[in-house]
Amino acid sequence: MKRVIATVPESVTELCLIRLGIQIRSVRALLPAWRLARAIDRSAAEAIRSAAGLLHSERFSLSWTHFGVWQYWQSFEELEAWSHRPPHSEWWRQVLERMRTRGDLGVYHETFLVPRDRLESIYLDCAPVGLATFGTLGEPVGAMTASRGRLGRG
Numbered sequence: 001m002k003r004v005i006a007t008v009p010e011s012v013t014e015l016c017l018i019r020l021g022i023q024i025r026s027v028r029a030l031l032p033a034w035r036l037a038r039a040i041d042r043s044a045a046e047a048i049r050s051a052a053g054l055l056h057s058e059r060f061s062l063s064w065t066h067f068g069v070w071q072y073w074q075s076f077e078e079l080e081a082w083s084h085r086p087p088h089s090e091w092w093r094q095v096l097e098r099m100r101t102r103g104d105l106g107v108y109h110e111t112f113l114v115p116r117d118r119l120e121s122i123y124l125d126c127a128p129v130g131l132a133t134f135g136t137l138g139e140p141v142g143a144m145t146a147s148r149g150r151l152g153r154g
Helices: 027-049 076-083 088-101
Strands: 003-007 014-024 054-063 066-073 105-115 136-138
Touching (some): 014 027, 014 076, 054 076, 088 105
Antiparallel strands (some): 003 136, 014 066
């Protein structure tokens, strides 16, 4: 079994994680929700390409009516700056307008600020996801084989 741990890059003191979710309430919202997801993907790709502070973005799906993205930002300040300008602000205004006029979908976001020493990970026979896509990879040995050790709680 291949075991890998990932740690937050040294340049990041507090990782900003965002979970942005879309909930579909009507069949007529399927296509607009799919377009919204694509707009979010394009916006994320642009944020990464322009070095705006987005480290990684990946989709999640809980059902065909509930899906979204996890995003890993270098800081809350970089996320906030990005969210107030295009392309993010454009798709955000469009979705708010649809919610006001049609009410056939819902959108939420959760923000987590995680100090670098309060985050641990291990991947067992997995393709890289989440922190493993941009973090510093290593082999779990000694105390690093358990969550307690990876969190420095001896």
